[in-house]
Amino acid sequence: MNAEQLFIKTLRDCGALVGAGDDGVLLALAHLRSQPLDSRANSMKNTRFTQRFAHISHPHKCFVIAADGFCEHIHFKREWLSLEQIARKAMLVNISDIVAMNAKPMYALLSITLPTRSGFSLSQVRTLAQSLAQSAKAHGVRFIGGDTMSGRDLALHITMIGVLRGKPLLRKGLRVGDLVYCTGRVGGSLYALSHLLKGGVLADSRRFSRFIAPRLRGEFIHTIAPFAHVGLDVSDGVLSELHTLAKCNHLRFHGLKKSRIHAYKSGEEYEVLFAIDPRDKVRLARLARRARVELELVGRAGRVGKIPKPKTWH
Template identity: 30%
Template sequence: MTEFGFIEHIRTSFATLPDNGFEGIGDDCAVLPAGTDAEGREEVLLFTADLLTEGVHFLRRATPARELGRKALAVNLSDIAAMGGRPVATLLSIALPRDAAGTWAEEFMAGYRELSERYATALVGGDTTRSESGITINVTAIGRAPAAHVKRRSTARPGDVVFAAGELGASGAGLRDILAGRLDTPLAAAHRNPEPQVAEGLWLGAREEVHAMMDLSDGLASDLGHILERSAAGAEIDLERIPVAAGSDLRTAACGGEDYRLLFTAAADAAEELAAAFRARFGRPVYPIGRITAGRELVWMRDGRPEPLDWHGFTHY
């Protein structure tokens, strides 16, 4: 069973249970109505969880504990940002082997606190236990957003422009460096230290011309497919317009995971104005890389012509 086959099995198995007001499986976060804010706007709470396992998501010998603490939180804040929300709290559960229960754990928590402080995000609970086979970390993040600002994967429309909110491929190239023993390169540091685009997500969430959004965790080739599936749409992506990070390459930019840049679609007639406003606000560009189509396939284009490429992002199983 594939990862997404398993997720679909879970979704189907639990479909007859009451949802208790939650909008659940299918987006970066689960959504729960939360009344109105001081201005009378309907608000929602956003919930997401992410797991990091030693030997699968990180190598302890290659990742300082403080950096791993920041990363464990960053990947969850990225999910909140992808829905247009503001992070407010987290819960942390961690299983530690005996040799990581002292100084390593303290350094891990120092990194986790640094990023929590940067985004004014409270740590409100969790669990700790002993592990006999490596470190396992699970973070649940909670965010808030005006209901009208929440962006989903299911709302891309034919004709929308597809944007990436930053260069791609640095993390994938950094992972190659780490696996080759090159631990001190800028690309290896980029892999270990993702930056969640929290301010960008809040800003894009407030823009009506932005339709669908998610973050790039498993790679453009896989993650865009989630938007297409949920939106019952297709896409054409111009290979020459994919923003390749320095030191990476086109295939890594398209297929490598853990860039944690925002991927979003926006109305074509507002795309240029949106891109200019983003640059004015953040001092860097967003990159139009293609368009949503009425078909059901992802088509790679080169110089205006389809190019048959069997490209896929990271798969968990």
């Protein structure tokens, strides 16, 4: 058990953690208002807590809330990316959690540490703020609050709030025989990171685009959500996400291509891993062609096979 797992387990054991486990948490206002506090607390202990809200038809009655950090020397180095690229990626990695669950991002809370005591100029502060605003507007997001601090390193912690667009895609729900797919062609982010760690620089080109600005698949996810069984964004690598699915659903995987294992370790891809019934394979292919989204068949879920070993990046 690593430090992150121990931290989360301790919160859960103390009874202070509820609803966590998916890319975001579903908060159904109508459901919460209809229950007394003690009943609500008991329902939240149920491992199927988030699935209780799938029946709510009006999207504004069900919010999806997710939070992520984007920190210097952990997720990026300032010599790797421009301030505009840092701001854009910080927004995209948070929006990715929302769209992967079939929701539309609406609002954001931003807590930011500005390294103003280490030569970070007012001009740079303005550039960062303008870039965050532009990225927010491009995706229909408005900032509604947060906090600003001064510190040694640049760090952005964003809480994103979205509204459900229909059936949510959760991590539980994988079935025996399901085909597991990944959007796009993962591996590019690890290639870019390896290039940077060797002293290279990133040109704003297609070769490094996945690391600089991940491409989100919100509209495609919305079209397949009615028949997809599970879904999650690939933030820690396909192998890590498969490990999560295996543990959540008590299943294993087979059919993984050995030639793709290295690419499946690539973190910060922000593609979407999802599963369907084999009978929906033709339907999926048709929708992918229409949306011009490349798909990769990763493997099949079953009672026998492997539970992939995760790789921790941060």
